[in-house]
Amino acid sequence: MTADDQVYCYDSMFGIGGYAVSPAQIILVQLTTEATLRIEKIDAAECGAGPWAFQANLADFER
Incomplete structure (x- = not known):
């Protein structure tokens, strides 16, 4: 990723044991x-x- 103001979306999340969340x-x-x-x-x-678009529960992390 680069700091390009694009919002990226990831789906198909799997939990412990390979089960879908x-x-x-x-x-x-x-x-x-x-x-x-x-x-x-x-x-x-x-x-x-x-x-x-982000909603109300976003978090920003800084290094």
Whole structure:
């Protein structure tokens, strides 16, 4: 990933033992700067075509 303001979506999450997580969840991620990663877990079955938008429960991580 690069700090390009794009929001990326990941789906098909699997838990311990290889079982699909329930409820189904997606993960949104965005590299907002070279040092800041924004991430959010959302209850949804799949990403779909996008564009994707963060909701109220995002978190920013800085290194």
